[in-house]
Amino acid sequence: MELIFSAALCSVLVSILLKFAKQKGFDALQMIAWNYAIASVFSYLWFKPDLAHISVSQTPWWLIVVLGMVLPSIFLCLAKSLHTAGIVKTEIAQRLSVVLSLLAAYFLFQEQFNQLKMLGIGLGIIAVLCIIFSQTNSSQDSNSSLDRKGVMYLLSVWVGYAVVDILLKYTTSLGLQFPVTLTLMFFCSFMLSIAYLLFRKADWNIKNIFAGFVLGLLNFANIALYVKAHILLKDSPAIVFAGMNILVVLFGVIAGLIIFKEKLKVITALGLVLGLGGVVCLGLAI
Numbered sequence: 001m002e003l004i005f006s007a008a009l010c011s012v013l014v015s016i017l018l019k020f021a022k023q024k025g026f027d028a029l030q031m032i033a034w035n036y037a038i039a040s041v042f043s044y045l046w047f048k049p050d051l052a053h054i055s056v057s058q059t060p061w062w063l064i065v066v067l068g069m070v071l072p073s074i075f076l077c078l079a080k081s082l083h084t085a086g087i088v089k090t091e092i093a094q095r096l097s098v099v100l101s102l103l104a105a106y107f108l109f110q111e112q113f114n115q116l117k118m119l120g121i122g123l124g125i126i127a128v129l130c131i132i133f134s135q136t137n138s139s140q141d142s143n144s145s146l147d148r149k150g151v152m153y154l155l156s157v158w159v160g161y162a163v164v165d166i167l168l169k170y171t172t173s174l175g176l177q178f179p180v181t182l183t184l185m186f187f188c189s190f191m192l193s194i195a196y197l198l199f200r201k202a203d204w205n206i207k208n209i210f211a212g213f214v215l216g217l218l219n220f221a222n223i224a225l226y227v228k229a230h231i232l233l234k235d236s237p238a239i240v241f242a243g244m245n246i247l248v249v250l251f252g253v254i255a256g257l258i259i260f261k262e263k264l265k266v267i268t269a270l271g272l273v274l275g276l277g278g279v280v281c282l283g284l285a286i
Helices: 002-023 028-047 061-084 087-095 097-107 115-136 144-173 178-199 206-232 237-258 266-285
Strands: none
Touching: 002 028, 002 061, 002 087, 002 206, 002 237, 028 061, 028 178, 028 206, 061 087, 061 144, 061 178, 087 097, 087 115, 087 144, 087 237, 087 266, 097 115, 097 144, 097 266, 115 144, 115 266, 206 237, 237 266
């Protein structure tokens, strides 16, 4: 359980770092780019992928390139959502992306659904609608365009993380080894992010590199610890799945309320409770 706790803590620390970075004038895109540089290095050292024997003809490079573009884009949407919608709503939206992933599993991968899965998906969708509705009905003195941006970024996080999950599932179905996929995906994300920054003629600053390294360390630690927990608890995937999602949401709520002084409205609290209920149902249904 310590691994799940640590993985969840790293996940929330990523969000906290991104939110603080925006307030302190860091460039989120530069941080995200260097994050993938360090993540690719740690992925190579930790998972030890066999890059020397990659089949050029059989490796789905198009999929790795697509993931290389999608990952930094979604990460940037996460940073924007944290700034406009807050850490509480963003963490709920990110974790409830599993609802869309499961729907894709049903329609694309013919996965069988039981009543608990159906209940979990239903609760998850209602929870997302609650947090989106609470964002559109924020305080009357708020800027309406900012509210619309918050909703857009929340939806981007919800849909985007589901797309990443679906693409990774598709990659696995092609037989590509997970360590190879992960390492190439991180490296591709780094290269494409740097190319975009060069095209945009970004104002490079060494503080963004250091912040990106910290971000990459936390981001990779989250993934490595989560995978390790699945390996050690291979007979109890529900514990890993439900435990990770519940702890991330709870840590996110605590950080939002205590560190960033966010207000937990009734409808947001309702979405939180429904979301946690949905995660528990999905965990029990595995």
